[in-house]
Amino acid sequence: MSRRLKVAAAQMGPIHLADSKASAVKRMMTMLRQAADAGCRFVVFPELALTTFFPRWWMADQAEIDRFFEAQMPSPETMPLFELAREKKVGFYLGYAELTEDGGRTRRFNTSILVGPDGRIIGKYRKVHLPGHSDHLPQAPFQHLEKRYFEVGDLGFNVWRMFDEDVVMGQCICNDRRWPETFRVMGLQGVEMVALGYNTPTDNIYFHEPPYRRVFHHLLSVQANAYQNGTWIVATAKAGKEDGFGMYGASVIVAPTGEIAAQAMSEADEVIMFDCDLSLGESIRQNVFNFARHRRPEHYRLITERAGAEPPPPTRK
Amino acid sequence: MSRRLKVAAAQMGPIHLADSKASAVKRMMTMLRQAADAGCRFVVFPELALTTFFPRWWMADQAEIDRFFEAQMPSPETMPLFELAREKKVGFYLGYAELTEDGGRTRRFNTSILVGPDGRIIGKYRKVHLPGHSDHLPQAPFQHLEKRYFEVGDLGFNVWRMFDEDVVMGQCICNDRRWPETFRVMGLQGVEMVALGYNTPTDNIYFHEPPYRRVFHHLLSVQANAYQNGTWIVATAKAGKEDGFGMYGASVIVAPTGEIAAQAMSEADEVIMFDCDLSLGESIRQNVFNFARHRRPEHYRLITERAGAEPPPPTRK
Secondary structure, three states: OOOEEEEEEEEEOOOOOOOOHHHHHHHHHHHHHHHHHOOOOEEEOOOOOOOOOHHHOOOOOHHHHHOOEEOOOOOOOOHHHHHHHHHHOOEEEEEEEEEEEEOOEEEEEEEEEEEOOOOOEEEEEEOOOOOOOOOOOOOOOOOOOHHHHOOOOOOOOOEEEEOOOOEEEEEEEHHHHHOHHHHHHHHOOOOOEEEEEEEOEOOOOOOOOOHHHHHHHHHHHHHHHHHHHOOEEEEEEEOEEEOOEEEOOOOEEEOOOOOEEEEOOOOOOEEEEEEEEOOHHHHHHHOOOOHHHHOOHHHOOHHHHOOOOOOOOOOOO | OOOEEEEEEEEEOOOOOOOOHHHHHHHHHHHHHHHHHOOOOEEEOOOOOOOOOHHHOOOOOHHHHHOOEEOOOOOOOOHHHHHHHHHHOOEEEEEEEEEEEEOOEEEEEEEEEEEOOOOOEEEEEEOOOOOOOOOOOOOOOOOOOHHHHOOOOOOOOOEEEEOOOOEEEEEEEHHHHHOHHHHHHHHOOOOOEEEEEEEOEOOOOOOOOOHHHHHHHHHHHHHHHHHHHOOEEEEEEEOEEEOOEEEOOOOEEEOOOOOEEEEOOOOOOEEEEEEEEOOHHHHHHHOOOOHHHHOOHHHOOHHHHOOOOOOOOOOOO
């Protein structure tokens, strides 16, 4: 059986407030067709790929907020994407805002799914590391209200066998990619490829940070997490200026060596592809990052015992 | 009180088998004097800084092995370094092979110490992530016998307040720098600067890997671990060809942004310095890596429950 998987990151340019979900799906279908025609078997779309990045807007009316959510998946608007993928025998990753009823309680998550080449949803993930804030910051140039509009994900970091069970696939979303914990939990399940979508503002609303440094942090995190777990990572942005608010692109396909195999060059709809050798990660996972030989969990206990940092108190002064 | 600390990485060129410990100490004293005269208050020397990187040699005779170890610290050979540091009011980090008697049992560790500007040893670390192997690999161009000559460290990853208790300082050694666990455990103790020494062969004895990629992995790991914990890292190599066996240099002082503030340009004795703004990490630790706000230890349990990777079994095929 082949240990290669040709994949695509289907970066999306801006989706404005006025744009319909159907128009976003149409753009995704164009890119999926392009990827399939080039021989790709897996396409990664962005986080919250059906609408504008709505957490930048303060909204008090729950009905207004819920317009950005999906109560079922496939939804009427996304069904054509599922059908095209099944026709083309291409699997995909899709991020969307999930609204679900759970024991009489309405819950909302920032969610992604893995869809097999047969069109079946085979795995769901709900974002754990929600960035931003839950209160209104009227003095900020824009909001980042993920902590208001979503609950913290309750499904953990899992992996799934895809493509005739040949590939151990993981998934996460946006800010999760900065956290080594995200990838180590998947690494400990033998992950070989991680799909992730993101929407990251070009500017930091909390403190001044030059935009080049923010792109550097994105790349540094994804590259290090790939290397330190010997896994491929396919990281796909929604990018460009949505109603005037900039988000950087820099979608990348990163090898298990931590090297960038392909990188988007625009902030628009753009498909990048790479024919990934899945055995490339094995030499890393069997040597420098042979976890069983080298890891010492008895010295890692603080990682799970403590959420926040606790510096030692000064003993004098 | 100043929140700046000017520091030096005192990279060492080769120490050959025939070189004495006293000659290595003399070279360190020359560099410490250079750093002190330039206003540095802290100097980081390499791992196993007193001798050649002896784990590359297979030795069966324990007395021959123990010549590379120190049964006390300061030892007669290192005492002049401690005295000079006290005179110059400079703290330092030093790596050495430690031999200790513990309840009638002789134990050996790959050890580093933090020494205050008053010449007192204030912290000890024993290397946790020992790379390499314990058996003889006669077909390899050289050995990497850390798993034979040392026990796994038993002290964990700690931090200490240094410099009038103003700086939360951590330490680790060589291969530890590749592991996000190392830095997260220190980050959860509010670390602001990590000192680390290393000896890393230019060639991989396990599988083919171009040397440029090995230096990239070193930099990627140190830069990502700095950023993901908002800490300064001072990483100091022993470099160059020891009796013909190459080790890369690339000693670096890395900022809490993950950016390289200073980098050595040789594989010889070379002092690099940087005047570190300790407040630079605070904006990172209070925002994107505000652990208390964003970390979710309930989803990290595998990190401490499991040492090795366990892929999900295939359900069919």
